[in-house]
Structures are given as C-alpha cells and as structure tokens.
Amino acid sequence: MLGPALDLVLSALEQIRDTSERTPCASRETLNRLFAVTETTPARTSADLLDPIRARVQVCTKCPHLVRSRTQTVFGVGNPDADLMFVGEAPGADEDRQGEPFVGRAGQLLTRIIQTMGFSRSDVYIANVLKCRPDMPSGSPGNRAPTPTEMRTCLPYLREQIEIIQPKVLVALGAVAVEGLLGTRGTMRELRGRWHSFNGTPLMITYHPAYLLRNQSPSEKRKVWEDMLQVLEHLGSNITEKQRTYFL
Numbered sequence: 091m092l093g094p095a096l097d098l099v100l101s102a103l104e105q106i107r108d109t110s111e112r113t114p115c116a117s118r119e120t121l122n123r124l125f126a127v128t129e130t131t132p133a134r135t136s137a138d139l140l141d142p143i144r145a146r147v148q149v150c151t152k153c154p155h156l157v158r159s160r161t162q163t164v165f166g167v168g169n170p171d172a173d174l175m176f177v178g179e180a181p182g183a184d185e186d187r188q189g190e191p192f193v194g195r196a197g198q199l200l201t202r203i204i205q206t207m208g209f210s211r212s213d214v215y216i217a218n219v220l221k222c223r224p225d226m227p228s229g230s231p232g233n234r235a236p237t238p239t240e241m242r243t244c245l246p247y248l249r250e251q252i253e254i255i256q257p258k259v260l261v262a263l264g265a266v267a268v269e270g271l272l273g274t275r276g277t278m279r280e281l282r283g284r285w286h287s288f289n290g291t292p293l294m295i296t297y298h299p300a301y302l303l304r305n306q307s308p309s310e311k312r313k314v315w316e317d318m319l320q321v322l323e324h325l326g327s328n329i330t331e332k333q334r335t336y337f338l
C-alpha cells in the first residue's frame with residue numbers, strides 16, 4: 091500500500107520540480123516522517139523505481155503534436171542495473187509500432203555491436219532522448235530528427251532513468267543524441283572517440299548505427315569498434331585478441 095502512495099508523492103514533487111520555478115521543499119518534521127515510513131518499507135529495486143517513470147511517460151502530453159501522432163511511447167529496455175547504457179535519439183516507425191527502442195534495421199546493427207562486445211541486449215540498457223516518434227506529414231515515408239525543443243522537453247525522463255540505473259558508462263549514438271544529452275552541437279569528427287561526461291557519468295560518443303548502414307566501409311566500422319573497445323576497457327572487461335583486431 092505504501093509503495094504506490096510514496097510514488098504519487100514523489101511524482102507530484104518531481105512534477106513541481108520540472109514544471110515550476112519553485113524547488114519543492116518540505117519541513118524537517120515531514121521529512122522525518124517520510125524517512126520513518128521508508129525505513130520500514132522493503133528496499134525497492136531499480137525496476138520498481140523505473141515503473142512509475144514509465145507510467146508517467148505512457149500518459150505524457152507535454153508535446154501535443156507527438157501525442158497525436160504516436161502509436162505508443164517507447165520508454166527503454168534492458169537491465170535496470172546495467173553497467174552500460176546506450177542512448178539514441180528517438181523511436182522510428184518500427185519502434186513506435188513495437189514499443190521498444192532500436193528494433194528496426196539500425197537496431198539490429200546495434201544488437202550485433204552489443205553482442206560483439208560480449209553482451210546481450212538484456213545485459214545493457216537501451217533508451218532514447220525522445221520517448222515519442224517525431225511526427226511526419228501523413229503519408230511521408232522515413233523519419234525526422236527530433237527538434238532541440240522536443241529533446242529539452244523529454245530529457246528529464248532520461249535523466250531520471252540514468253539516475254536510477256546508474257550505469258558505469260553511457261554511450262551516445264550520433265550527434266542528435268549528443269545534442270539532446272549535452273545541449274551542444276558538434277560534428278562527430280570532433281566528438282567521437284573520447285570521453286565526455288553526463289552529470290558525472292562517463293560518456294562515450296560514437297556514430298549512430300544508421301550512419302554505419304549508409305557507410306559500410308571497414309574504416310568507419312573500425313572507428314565505432316575502437317570507441318566500443320574504449321568502453322570495454324573502462325568497464326574492466328576481458329578483451330580477446332580477436333575482439334581487438336575486428337575491422338583492421
């Protein structure tokens with residue numbers, strides 16, 4: 091009984107934090123009473139903590155034009171305690187249909203990259219900056235990139251996901267995801283292959299898998315692979331000789 095009630099209180103406080111100038115505050119007595127309650131409640135897992143955020147995302151109406159066009163929101167998938175988290179830009183048509191990030195052609199390539207690193211999709215966590223598919227004029231094929239305003243509006247959800255999952259490493263896929271995360275525009279040539287930080291979490295930037303589908307040369311594949319080798323080193327993973335020499 092207490093869990094859902096606390097979720098409601100937290101969600102109301104988070105909404106005040108995200109939507110108003112006021113920082114939510116409570117008296118010491120109220121905080122002490124809240125702590126007394128939480129101390130007698132069994133510790134909640136990361137999965138438990140993600141659930142209420144997923145529920146808020148499902149009914150989010152912050153971008154009315156995206157609410158009108160989406161089939162469903164696409165929250166994220168994988169291990170809620172993952173050491174490694176991938177962040178893309180926004181769901182495409184396949185993701186909008188299936189409700190899961192990176193399930194289309196680019197997603198299949200991302201899955202292969204994850205497997206080549208020695209993991210499965212369920213070992214890592216995968217999410218996007220935007221939880222809704224960017225709308226397209228009716229009948230037009232393809233996808234459009236999310237706008238900076240759409241990404242700024244949606245970013246608080248991703249921030250909360252990252253705070254709960256606490257990955258050791260974040261990987262941003264492509265310049266649009268970087269812009270959504272860091273608010274900075276840059277070329278992939280200057281951004282990729284080195285460490286950045288997102289609120290203190292080490293952030294590796296690499297090409298979006300869709301870029302690799304368009305540029306299939308071994309040299310471009312090698313660049314992404316070198317970025318992933320840096321990630322594996324940072325995670326302390328055992329790297330085989332075969333893994334070190336892929337695409338050389």
Ligand code: URA
Pocket residue numbers: 178179180181182185190191192193194196197218
């Ligand atoms: N591209 C993205 O950035 N995210 C997805 O989920 C799918 C394609």
